[in-house]
Amino acid sequence: MDVQQEHVLICLSPSIYNRDVIKMAAAVARDNKAVFTALFVETPDNSKISKEDREQLQANIALARQLGANIETAFGEDIVYQINEFCHNSQVTKVFIGYSQRKKWRISYNALDKQILETLCDLDVNVVYHQSGESKKSNKKKKEFIYKTSDFLISILVLLLATAIGMLFHWLGFSEANTITIYILGVLIIAVSTSNRIFSLVSSILSVLIFNFMFTNPRFTFAAYGSGYPVTFAIMLIAAFITSTLAIRIKKQAKQSAQYAYRTKVLLETNRLLQKEKSIAGIKQTTAKQIIKLLEMPVIICQVNQDNQIEYENYGNDNIDVTNDKQVCKNVLDVYHSKKAYQDDNYYLPIVSANDIYGVIIIVLNDKIIDAFENNLVLSIVGECAQALEKELFNKKREEAAIEAKNERLRANLLRSISHDLRTPLTSISGNASVLINESKNLDDEKKQQLYEVIYDDSLWLINLVENLLSVTRLEDSTVSLHLETELIEEVINEALNHISRRIEQHHLVFINNDEFILAKIDARLIIQVIINIIDNAIKYTPVGSTIEIEAIKKDHFVEIQIRDNGPGISDSDKEKLFEMFYTVKHNTSDARRGLGLGLALCKTIITAHNGTITVTDNHPKGTIFSFTLPIEEVEIHE
Numbered sequence: 001m002d003v004q005q006e007h008v009l010i011c012l013s014p015s016i017y018n019r020d021v022i023k024m025a026a027a028v029a030r031d032n033k034a035v036f037t038a039l040f041v042e043t044p045d046n047s048k049i050s051k052e053d054r055e056q057l058q059a060n061i062a063l064a065r066q067l068g069a070n071i072e073t074a075f076g077e078d079i080v081y082q083i084n085e086f087c088h089n090s091q092v093t094k095v096f097i098g099y100s101q102r103k104k105w106r107i108s109y110n111a112l113d114k115q116i117l118e119t120l121c122d123l124d125v126n127v128v129y130h131q132s133g134e135s136k137k138s139n140k141k142k143k144e145f146i147y148k149t150s151d152f153l154i155s156i157l158v159l160l161l162a163t164a165i166g167m168l169f170h171w172l173g174f175s176e177a178n179t180i181t182i183y184i185l186g187v188l189i190i191a192v193s194t195s196n197r198i199f200s201l202v203s204s205i206l207s208v209l210i211f212n213f214m215f216t217n218p219r220f221t222f223a224a225y226g227s228g229y230p231v232t233f234a235i236m237l238i239a240a241f242i243t244s245t246l247a248i249r250i251k252k253q254a255k256q257s258a259q260y261a262y263r264t265k266v267l268l269e270t271n272r273l274l275q276k277e278k279s280i281a282g283i284k285q286t287t288a289k290q291i292i293k294l295l296e297m298p299v300i301i302c303q304v305n306q307d308n309q310i311e312y313e314n315y316g317n318d319n320i321d322v323t324n325d326k327q328v329c330k331n332v333l334d335v336y337h338s339k340k341a342y343q344d345d346n347y348y349l350p351i352v353s354a355n356d357i358y359g360v361i362i363i364v365l366n367d368k369i370i371d372a373f374e375n376n377l378v379l380s381i382v383g384e385c386a387q388a389l390e391k392e393l394f395n396k397k398r399e400e401a402a403i404e405a406k407n408e409r410l411r412a413n414l415l416r417s418i419s420h421d422l423r424t425p426l427t428s429i430s431g432n433a434s435v436l437i438n439e440s441k442n443l444d445d446e447k448k449q450q451l452y453e454v455i456y457d458d459s460l461w462l463i464n465l466v467e468n469l470l471s472v473t474r475l476e477d478s479t480v481s482l483h484l485e486t487e488l489i490e491e492v493i494n495e496a497l498n499h500i501s502r503r504i505e506q507h508h509l510v511f512i513n514n515d516e517f518i519l520a521k522i523d524a525r526l527i528i529q530v531i532i533n534i535i536d537n538a539i540k541y542t543p544v545g546s547t548i549e550i551e552a553i554k555k556d557h558f559v560e561i562q563i564r565d566n567g568p569g570i571s572d573s574d575k576e577k578l579f580e581m582f583y584t585v586k587h588n589t590s591d592a593r594r595g596l597g598l599g600l601a602l603c604k605t606i607i608t609a610h611n612g613t614i615t616v617t618d619n620h621p622k623g624t625i626f627s628f629t630l631p632i633e634e635v636e637i638h639e
Contacts, residue, residue, distance in 0.1 A: 005436070006034030009092040010064070011041070011083060012071075012372065014053035017098050018060045025096040026067035038064035039072050039086055041079045042256070043179075054369040061372055062343050081114040085528045086121060095120055102560070124618040136143035151194040155203055158193075162186035163210055170215055179215055180236050184205040191247035200244035208237045263377050266294045270381050274388040283392060284359070287385040288315035291363065292375060294369065300362040301351075304336045320364055332360045349378065355387040358393075358594045360384075423562045425458040464536065466484065467529070482523045482609055487558055489552045490519040496531035497550075506544045512551040518559050521633040526606045528593060533599035534563045534626045542567030544624075558612070558629040566623040577618050578602040602630040603628070 008029040010021050022038065029036035038061070049057075065071055074082040087095065097116055117125060156362035167177040185208055189198035212222055216229055216296065270290040277283045288299040290580070305311060310332055312323055316612040322328040335341065335348045339357055342348040347363040347370065361382060363370070369530050370378065398615045432451045440448070492510060531550070536547050540564050549564045571576065607614045 004034045005092060006094065007037065007092045008032075008034045008094045008096065009037050009087060009090075009094045010038060010039050010069070011055065012060055012064065013040075014049060014057040015061070015098070015197060016056060018056075021096050021098040022060060022064050022067060022069070024096075024126075024128050025062075026069065026098075028094065029068070032599050035094070036067070036069045037090065037435050038069040039074060039083065041074045041076065041082045042371065042373055043075075043077055045080065047566055051369070054371075057372075058343070058369050061375065065341065070347075071376060071379075073376055075256065075373075077253070080119050083116065084119050087120060094124045094126060096126045096128060096415075109532050134268075144549035151196060153200050154193050155190050155199050158186045158190050158267060159203060159206060159210065162207070166211070169400055176215060179211065180232075180239075181455055183236070184243055185241050187331075188247050191244040194252055195245075200248060201241065204237060204244055207240055208233050209366060211236065237441075239469065245370045248555075259414055260373070262292060263373065266290055267377050267380055271384055277388065280389060280392055283385060284313065285315070287361070287381060290363070291378060294381070295363065295374060297368060298364040299364065300364065301359055302336075302362060303359045304333065308333070316365070322362070328362070328450070332362070335360050347378075349382050350387065351382055351386045354392045355390065358386060358389045367500055380624055390569065413551045422462070425461055429455050429458045444586050465530070482526070484523055486519050486526075487524045489499045489520055489533050489561070489630075492522070492524050492527055493531060493550060493552065493561070495524070496528040496535075499528065500530055500535055500539075502546075504535075504539065507539055507542065508545070508547040510547065511548045512549055513533045514552070516552070518552055518554055519633045520559055520630045522610055522630055527630070530603045530628065531561070531563070533603050537599060537626075538563065538565040540626070541570075546623075554632065555629075557632050559632050560627055560629050564619050564623060566619065569622055570624050572615065578616055581612070598602045 006140070008025050010018075010025040011019065021431070026036060028034070040057075040061070050462050072086070076082045083095075086092070095116075151441075160186070162182050169182070186208075187200055189201050191197075194200065207350060209222070212229075213220060220355045241492045258289060266439070270286070272289070273286045274283060277286055284301050291297075291299050292315060298314075298320050300320070300322060301313045303311045303313075310323075310329055314320060322510050323428070328342075331342055331344070331348050334356075335350050336357060336359075339350045339352045341350065346365055349361045349363070351358045410458055432455050436443075436448065436451055442452075442455060490513065497509065497511065535548060537552070542548070546567050548563055549562075551562050551564075553560045553562065572626055604614050607630075610630055610633065612629040614626070617627070619625045
């Protein structure tokens with residue numbers, strides 16, 4: 001049977017004594033290996049607390065987080081209810097609260113403390129007492145009366161309008177209850193429209209006085225003859241007061257709900273935007289923008305390199321420069337190596353995942369305070385950032401591993417092909433050379449000439465193979481740039497035909513010249529190599545006596561060069577893979593040299609670099625057509 005894990009809860013407050021409660025609860029949680037949670041209940045009135053209280057609250061939150069607490073936020077008017085609900089939903093087992101004990105008096109419990117004890121009677125509630133000395137100064141300060149001129153104008157206008165409507169009702173003979181309703185409605189409008197509660201409270205009293213003065217007998221005096229009027233006035237005052245109080249509360253809750261919805265929207269939007277980002281810089285920039293959008297505070301993202309040097313990226317305010325601030329640098333390094341948040345004049349948050357740390361976010365506070373809910377949202381955004389960075393780095397490593405695996409396969413195929421296909425011509429060259437060395441005196445001139453030709457043909461084949469291999473390597477590594485010049489296509493084809501091997505004598509090679517003047521901006525050396533490779537391929541895979549035709553045809557803005565043969569052709573399955581590196585067609589030919597499968601792959605790479613296309617189709621009635629296109633260079637003739 002599983003034993004339920006202990007769960008310790010403390011409630012955060014702006015009190016200076018809250019620190020003692022946090023420390024006590026943290027010690028108990030640590031000793032019992034329990035879950036430690038610090039709960040802050042945010043009410044509409046929290047927006048009115050003083051700057052000193054906000055700073056104290058933030059310090060208490062920082063202390064709780066430093067001691068290992070999970071910071072949680074609840075929202076609502078009823079603090080005790082929110083605490084109770086959280087305790088039961090989160091299976092809290094121990095609750096710590098604090099009491100102040102004044103000298104010379106007994107412990108006095110306020111209403112909130114008493115409610116907590118009574119409501120959480122089924123839990124283990126621990127009370128931490130504080131001895132309040134005279135040296136401890138109260139942090140309560142007199143509240144300032146903040147108002148707008150428009151609030152006065154709205155209040156006066158609404159009361160005048162209510163009085164005017166009341167006089168109309170009186171003239172029409174309506175009952176006094178209708179007039180009272182108009183004044184209560186006016187108080188409700190004032191409560192909703194003004195920025196301070198005092199206006200609705202004063203309006204409630206003024207409404208009673210104006211009603212007494214204008215509409216009770218004797219009129220235009222504050223005296224009232226009817227014995228029931230005092231009760232009417234009291235009920236009217238109470239109704240107006242309750243109405244204004246409820247309106248103010250609803251307005252506060254609506255404002256708080258709007259803020260909560262906006263902050264939640266920012267968090268959800270951050271998740272969506274980070275999923276779209278495909279770069280580390282984009283992820284960091286999106287994170288910074290979302291934090292600025294949430295807090296309206298400048299953000300700096302720091303990265304510590306291998307030399308322990310800090311690299312800064314500034315967002316939100318380019319005028320902020322912390323590169324020479326030694327304390328900021330020290331804080332960044334401390335947070336980077338400890339992976340724990342830190343706060344002084346700025347808020348330092350590590351971008352950390354389960355496996356690594358990717359930097360530090362500095363939120364420049366500028367004497368502003370981040371409340372508990374905002375802090376939780378910031379932590380969530382930073383956590384999303386860390387996950388996105390981890391995912392992106394993982395994808396990069398996976399891509400690098402895939403590229404490395406592909407390169408390894410290419411190298412393995414190359415070595416396998418070289419070891420297999422170079423053996424035959426090298427054996428032929430060395431064997432024939434050995435015969436010439438050892439048996440030269442016994443051989444006639446015709447036999448010697450035949451051996452010379454075999455050695456020469458095998459050497460040319462090896463040279464062509466090595467040239468293809470070097471060209472493929474350079475093009476794949478982008479170490480070769482195209483030297484584009486305007487060339488006459490007919491001259492390029494003739495130059496290629498001059499380099500064709502001597503075995504062309506066993507085939508019929510025909511150049512179909514259409515007497516067209518066609519110019520193209522190309523790298524002639526590479527295009528010559530393409531033509532040689534395709535014709536050599538035709539020679540290799542067609543029987544002796546076959547016809548090979550080459551023709552250049554102008555089509556719109558391109559020239560299409562076709563190399564046709566009447567050999568056995570190529571199957572559809574082979575056509576799909578023909579231009580892949582190391583792929584060779586399995587064909588029964590008299591040539592023992594199968595080839596590495598580099599020639600056509602090189603052709604495709606060269607033609608693609610020229611912004612052209614290369615294809616292979618069937619020749620009718622039999623054979624194969626290799627076609628590739630090159631952009632035409634237009635020439636203007638000035639007469």
